[in-house]
Amino acid sequence: MNSLELILTCSIFLFLIMLCVLVFARKVQTILPLFAAYSCVMLFDLAGVWLIYHRFGFASLTSYYAYWVALLINAVVRSFAIAELCRYGLRAYHGIWALVWRVLTTLSILLLARTCLDAWGQPNRVAIYGTTIDRDFALASIVILAVLLLFRNYYGIAVEPLQRAIAVGICFICVVDFVGNTVLRNIFTGYLLSFFLSNQQAIWSALTPQFERVRESWNAIHLVSFMVSMGIWCFALRKPLPAPAEAPVLLPAGVYRELSPAINLRLASFNNRMVELLKP
């Protein structure tokens, strides 16, 4: 671990402590328990990995596995936090929520299946599996967030400031992870592939400096992106949270059943008239 990584890791540790303190001080766990859990998991992950580095040494195989396992745990817990973000604020709109969760669940299953398929054909090495899975998880998170926001935008349901900050932070991490992991995976499966193949042990020592350089660069970028996201979340939590919005008053189901087909029929006839207008 070089001095830059050390400084960044220490800064992140402080940021994470601050984030967890703010999360519990603002009682975020009462409205977004999975986001609160995500904050804690990040802190414990970092502390755990740090202890393993300290106990087994930074260059040990145990540390290497611990890093990748921590990264994947983070990605999984982040996915739960995103799922919670989808549910929060929309569940009060029963009809729309019933529609949205089906779409998002289908999309998630498809994206997870894609992740599995993508990771399937990779050489049997933790780093390549890890970068592939982490990259695809990041892409899935971006897609799910985008679809959620499109739904909310389409139906005119605004995003509250805290939710918005959480979504921006997660989105930022995911974008950096996706781009970084794509580059990293291309390098690992490209000119550094020999470094992961058992039958090429003879050239491992020659490739080690290059592997280290790639790893250090990616670590620095990854840690900075984490710090930026945590900054966004801490900034959003600097003030006490406003009172949660009141649940909306829903209309009787009959209103939708009567009016929606009528509106669609009118919209369709309007389109027909527009088509007529275009006929020569």
Next chain:
Amino acid sequence: MNNLLAIVPIVIAFSGVLVWLLFPWRGSSGTAASSTHPNFNDALPAPKHFRYFSQIRQALSRTDDEYLIENAPSAVAKQALRDRRAVARSYLEGLHEDFSNLARLGRIIATLSPEVSHKQETERLILTLKFQMLYALVWLRLSTGKIPLQNMEHLTGLVGRLAARMDEAMAEIVALSSAQNPDRLGV
């Protein structure tokens, strides 16, 4: 590496759209998103453009066109025809606004409904997308003078009926909701 060059800009652009969606700094289309819950008053300004159709029809009448071409100097007649096309385009934009309000009413009803039909919602989304495309085409052809201005009358008649139905629908919703819970609906 070629894949990378294609994927990275797409993801960055996609994220830009994501951030754009997160912040309500857009104009009229973001009106309904400005509050936490959809609100009828904010989202639906009363339909108004169709009401001016008789004046527009007079201004765009074929007899006026013919009179201009026969009696006015060529340059003046051309300028007047151009101006009339511009008026027709502005009017088409107004009709678009009325149409959008009706579509938005549909979305607000869906949002506040305890159950929605995915078939209805998909249909409305497709109709709205189709309308946007058709509107762009009509606007383009109107600008190039390939649509007789008189054809606008059919369109306007339809929007007029839509707007009347929208007023009725609004009244029904307000009545139903007020009866259910008079204190809490944002109308």
